[in-house]
Amino acid sequence: MSQILSIARPDSVRSVRLDTGRGTFAAFTAAPPAPRGTALLVPGFNGSKEDFLPLLPGLAEAGYRVVAIDQRGQYETGPASENPSYAPEGLAADVVALAGVLGGPVHLVGHSYGGLVSRLAVLNSPSAHTTWASLTLLNFGPAAVSEPTRERLELLLDALRTTPVLELWPFLRPQDGGVSEEVLAFLSDRWARNAPEALRLAAERMITEPDRSEALRDSGIPLSVVFGTPEDTWPEREAAAMARELGARYTEIMGGGHSPNVYEPEAVIEALTSFWNA
Structure with missing residues (x-):
């Protein structure tokens, strides 16, 4: 799952809601006066737009309008519309719709499960070349997750069949004493707002x-x-x-772990902007 060290929102980052033909999505955005391009950032399993807070000011300073979202079923987006579909193909269609609102072509960045959804968004786009300027997969692999991660997801799937999402938090709460009480409270709230069906379908797809x-x-x-x-x-x-x-261009960020956007944001900003500039 994604990791967060701070939820402080810089002054340059605005909270917005984006209306599309597929519903309304919560987002953060930052932009310079005359952007040279637009980037859309998609969070992973149990993630949210807050995962990208360490990146947004730097990416905007580098000349890009950046938009980070909560996917359908996550945190402040919730169901997004009536009769929501949380299947990855539906989430991918959401991402395509968001690109249409932002105006293409858009640089797309998907973190972890967000990479799976973003890959589908590119593959399922009716006009990929006019919709997408590029795709960056951030800590996402080619197919199903590793065996240890699969085992953890299978345990979660078993628990979701019988236990409300909120009651699972004590088992998922970070044990790292360096996480502030403010961040822990945020993580607990974010976890509680996950749509159970979205969690279930994400876990199943990451395994298969x-x-x-x-x-x-x-x-x-x-x-x-x-x-x-x-x-x-x-x-x-x-x-x-x-x-x-x-x-593809490949950049390894040592010390970044599963969330280099949090632990090594400057390195991620450099990797993204050097790729986009090229």
């Missing part, structure tokens, strides 16, 4: 997701892979091999 690298390579969209290490959700060797198969 096939390798779609060939189709993604054939999309012709510029690609990059940014991978924080050490990491056990997907092995680093799998991410590096995926990047080679995709013909």
